[in-house]
Amino acid sequence: MDYHTAAQLRRHHPAWKLLQAQHAPLTISFLDEVFIQPNERSLSESHLQARLEDRLFNLRETEGEDAFPQTAAHYLNDWADNDKGWLRKFYPANSDEAHFDLTPAAEKVIQWLNSLIERQFVGTESRLKTVFDLLQQMLEGVETDKQTRLNDLQRRKAEIEDEIARVESGDIEIMEETAVRERFQQLSTTARELLSDFREVEQNFRQLDRQAREQITTWEGRKGELLDEIFGERDAIADSDQGRTFRAFWDFLMSPTRQQQLTEGLEQVLSLEAVQQMAPDPRIKRVHYDWLEAGEQTQRTVARLSAQLRRFLDDQAFLENKRIMQLIQSAETHAIALRGDPLDGTWMTLESPKADINLPMERPLFSPPLRPVLETSVATGDETDVDPQALFNQVVVDKARLQSAIARELRHSSQVTLADVISNHPLQVGLAELVSYLSLAGDDPRASFDETQPQTIEWQDDDGTRRHARAPLVLFTRARS
Template sequence: MSLDYATLELLRQSHPAWRLLRSEHAPLVASFLQRVFIAPNVRVMTQADLAEALEDELYGLRERLGAAAFPKSALDYLNDWAANDKGWLRKYYAQGSDEPHFDLMPATEKAIAWLETLAERSFVGTESRLLTLFELLKQMSEGSESDPQARIAELQRRRDEIDAEIARVLSGDLPMLDATGLKDRFQQFTTLARELLTDFREVEHNFRGLDRRVRERIALWEGAKGALLEEIMGERDAIADSDQGRSFRAFWDFLMSSRRQEELTTLLERVLALPPVLELRPDVRTRR
């Protein structure tokens, strides 16, 4: 996306994340929603539970800042944050319930994630980022190589490297990552994990928008049902064949593999028990 003046001015006026950062109550909105939704990785809260949590937050702030600091009720603030001119929360009725529920909007999570990057970090790793970039370039280069001989030559080179490493380990030469290397890589891992959680919410938001558009077309359709079904299924195939659809399908297949799930759990347990990683006080969400 080009960040020219016109684009940025449009975003400033219309994007919910920018509206949040410009809001007079941005510290309240961001800190409260981060604490109740993002930190515990909560997807949905009922109106009663969320209003009660916000009322407690407002009470504490009024004790410090005075009663006039936040004069409205918690429910009024929640409805205001979910209104179309704000768009920071989604208010809806869950199936089988007559009580309103609230969920965080993707733009809100993006704004809060950006605010988190402003805090100073005692340790900023760079090696793991360079290695990740290098590995991605290798995957793209090797994955697009159409010459069988070149692919075989690369596989043989990697096999020789593995054989040489096995020989070194058998001879007693066992290279280990030092504490700095472990911290560097774990910091990169947690950054990518947080971004992935944010992506989950945005993909879910996109699916909801697609579902809403399909329902609207069904409600307004005046032709034959067969033609409507054919058109909707054609769009479904187009979505599945799109870049986002293919990427999500590959991600889903990977996630649903029981072998991969077990491997992920084992790796997480082992890494989170390492002393250098414990020093970083990892986010409790990482284990889940």
């Protein structure tokens, strides 16, 4: 960090401006209360105005009427101004009311100020062990020698066997309450930092989307060059270290088994007496669902970028077709104008003039047309083998039965995939029933699709034929209690 970099940050970075703001204590405390503590991704303007009006009313009683002379709406719009950048004001799809979301810069300021508050104790043992674990993971991950890896695995195997022998003999080592509290403190901090990282990743993709819109609006060259440039920036973010680790984290989080492990593990940890003495935030119990919701919002931002590119291609095709029609109409108009007033002199020349020669043998010989043969009598077929019941054999899918099957599976697990539902409740009417499952998932706001992890679904027809279909990963989630 040199002098010029620090000076540049002081002039332009929103986090530094927030620390220097006149009403920084009001801004920071209010944003922490409504966004960080309850882990809210976005709030409507009316809700924020009501909360801020209550806060201003209480402060004016203690600090004086002139302490905060402006209205709540004025403060919110000022915080969302481009010159400040502490809030993001936007209109969600299918909504005419503005919403606000916290920016990563403001969130970093709040986290830094929270770190200045004196803590009950500062844990060092768990972080030291984390350093050693990370160091060991890196060394093992880059090791290419086969024998070295085998020796390390044998050593770890011997340590595990020794620990098993001690437990079988009754020598069970119990972690002290101080160590439990220290590790839980580190767990809570890391969980909240992950949510902050989601905001930063989403802002990067949103900035890419904004740049793409600006380029599309002002672009005058060929659309292929524009697409190459936009997709190059998109791939640069996706292939960066941040994009790769986000993709790996998302794949890990989408696993139903991992979700179940997190749910059970958090419930057991929060039931420990040492943890309950710390009065933990009850929202930590559902933090993995908050991760899932934040990740889905980031994925929707990427989907909006793809939709913007698709609209650009459609608009360009329309404009090109319109231009072609204008040129054709212009040529026709000029031709009609010249029809009654031909030009004098030579106005058209042929580069290679030639005689028009038609040889007699080039003409095809006459072929008499074929006369159709009409049957005057109509033969009546044998109707004894016709089953009229076949007209009424229509395939009907009972969607209520499908919803009941999904609900039964969600009783035993908080999340379940479509492949698991079909495995326990086989398809009865084949492909039509599979399409009905996908339709139910599309209408369910708690269901999610992941096209990067396709699944193969199998079933058997009435004649015994095995059928296969590839579909995206569909994940049904139980409603929050």
